[in-house]
Amino acid sequence: MPENQGTHLIRGARPLGDDPVDLLFENGRITAIGPDLPAPDGAEVVDATGLIALPGLVDLHTHLREPGREDAETVASGSRAAAMGGYTAVHAMANTDPVADTAGVVEQVWRLGQEAGYCDVRPVGAVTVGLAGERLSEIGAMADSAARVRVFSDDGVCVSDALLMRRALEYVKAFDGVIAQHAQEPRLTEGAQMNEGRVSDRLGLPGWPAVAEEAIIARDCLLAQHVGSRLHVCHVSTKGSVDIIRWAKERGCDVTAEVTPHHLILTDDLAESYDPVYKVNPPLRTAEDVQALREGLADGTIDIVATDHAPHPVEAKETEWSTAAMGMIGLETALGVVHRTMVETGLLTWAQVAERMSAAPARIGRVGGHGRELAVGEPANIVLYDPAAPVEVDAAAMAGKSGNTPFRGMSLPGRIIATFLRGVPTVLEGKIK
Amino acid sequence: MRHLLSAGDLDRDEATLILDTAGELAQVGDRSVKKLPTLRGRTVVNLFYEDSTRTRTSFELAAKRLSADVINFSAKGSSVSKGESLKDTALTLQAMGADGVVIRHGASGAPHRLANWVDGSVLNAGDGTHEHPTQALLDAFTMRERLGRLEGLRVAVVGDILHSRVARSNVLLLTTLGAHVTLVAPPTLLPVSVHTWPCEVSYDLDEVLPESDVVMMLRVQAERMHDSFFPSVREYSRNYGLDGERLSRMPEEAIVMHPGPMVRGMEISAEVADSPRCTVTEQVANGVSLRMAVLYLLLGGS
DSSP states (O other): OOOSOOEEEEEEEEETTOSOEEEEEETTEEEEEETTOOOOTTOEEEEOTTOEEEEOEEEEEEOOOTTTOTTTOOHHHHHHHHHHTTEEEEEEOSOSSSOSOSHHHHHHHHHHHHHHOSSEEEEOBOSBGGGOSSSBOOHHHHHHSTTOOOEEOOTTSOOOOHHHHHHHHHHGGGGTOEEEEOOOOTGGGTTOOEESSHHHHHHTOOEEOHHHHHHHHHHHHHHHHHHTOOEEEOSOOOHHHHHHHHHHHHTTOOEEEEEOTGGGTOOGGGGGGOOGGGOOSSOOOOHHHHHHHHHHHHHTSSOEEOOOBOOOOHHHHSSOGGGSOOOBOOTTTHHHHHIIIIITTTSOOHHHHHIIIIIHHHHHHTOTTSSOOSOTTSBOOEEEEETTOOEEOOGGGOSSSOOOOTTTTOEESOEEEEEEETTEEEEETTEEO | OOOBOOGGGOOHHHHHHHHHHHHHHHGGGGSSSOOOOTTTTOEEEEEESSOOHHHHHHHHHHHHHTTOEEEEEESTTSGGGGTOOHHHHHHHHHHTTOSEEEEEESSTTHHHHHHHHOSSEEEEEEETTTBOHHHHHHHHHHHHHHHSOOTTOEEEEESOOTTOHHHHHHHHHHHHTTOEEEEEOOGGGSOTTGGGSSSEEESOHHHHGGGOSEEEEOOOOGGGGGGTSSSOHHHHHHHHOBOHHHHTTSOTTOEEEOOSOOOBTTTBOHHHHTSTTBOHHHHHHHHHHHHHHHHHHHHSOO
């Protein structure tokens, strides 16, 4: 476990892609920013020439699998993967075994994160007991626990009961919480295997229609506005959803939304291989949806990028498509994919990337000390990224336990060189500390 | 051609070669000794995860007529039912030296997955709601035998298109071979993107029949009714079933096909099923010759 101490002088980094400066980290904080800073005695100097400095990334949607599926990932292995991806805080989803629906489970996950020490692990609490969608879990107890839970989600399952969703939205207002909805109308998606459209029809795989996502988002936006609460929409995947969220924001609904890196770049025709590494929920959609998601992220309709990092053991994917598990890992590739899809295309500046991958997710999750400006006095949660070091994604070389990355073999334009958590490197020279 | 996974993998020349080869091999079935030495010493595994006596027997007979060693590996009573994965089963078959694996599986795409894990040829004998390429080939063979051509032939495929692997393979193959396909079904039993398929679509069987040289009736499982695909078996049968009255409105030479098993009284009346214009038993007989041709072309070379 890295110690929360040490002095580091970062030479020649480009904050948010701007002109190079030096940054000094002492006692967990940024204590000086400027050209040619003198190195204090005992300071470790990091040559960051050409590297972009961003605030440490914050993931609002991570599956760490512990407790219950430690064969796929643990809090420790998942937080190492997070650090390798430039993250200093992640939100651990509630669909563990047992489900994170009590103060005991969320405190366990929170404590495991503290012990691992690679990033701050913020547990997400389940909205309903056992994710069963029948009655509210002890949301208040989780909020008051040592884990200070603020994000609640039945992710993997939709809170489809409109009345229960209304109650959940209202209840979390008491402590400024947010309901993160996995928008999936259950009856329209029974047995669904992939996006419903030309490809599913040709492949004979039961379809997951866009309307099943869009109908729930529309309903929830109206509900959130009616009760004056905060709604967060998980992993938006369709053009129609972007349109609905844009409309809801225009009429004053307090809704935020996320998109995953994979939905920004991959399309449903990859299912033609029947390789379940491309099976995910919500499913990969069409090129038209990908374009709309990029535009939505660029214009702020979609607030953040969240990974939906979903590790699975080999046997869960080396099977027929219809029996394979849904989900793909994404922590270690997220920034590279955003660089390719949003920065290289001119849709986002690095400052906007910092907003969408650090500041905004920290705000939505009410995470203190993360997503802050790169300024003197702020916590030294920082990632150094080399934008000119193309890397071929190697599934076998992942820091997490599972290798189910859909980007294997793909070239991404840059790589994480260093990640600092409160001034202490969790990653240095591209390697986990 | 290493595998036969989809009817769409065949170009016109390859498909025609299979049909022509089947025509030659059909003569073997007429001899007193119905056997050729072509695949002697080669091993064909029938890997059937779904019960299908008809298709499995057809493949078994085809392989045996070509003198191949045939192993039937059914999901029941094998390690498959103990939870062995498709991959481990594939590696087992690989270790046993299977030259060809004929697979029937309830999951769409299972043959594609299998082809990644074995060196031998994989033949798709029906996968989920995806494809059934040898059925489409034997259907085309039967049409060509009965009507003398495929080019320009007007074929209506009627029934549960949405869940039909037979329909998918037939649309692909018949289009490749120059026939014109019209799919006929209630809108609930058609895929949402069917308008992008290389065929016509109609909701009205009576309108299509007089313009069809072939009508292919597909089985509709009664349980679809419980999912509200249509209101009742009676209403389905009234609108989309083929009875003698409807048959009489087809051109005189037109034939009635069915991949079996038929549900008499649902999609086809007993009168039509038993009429000489119905080719169901010919399709079964042709299935053996056609599967011989496919096995021969996939496994016979070098």
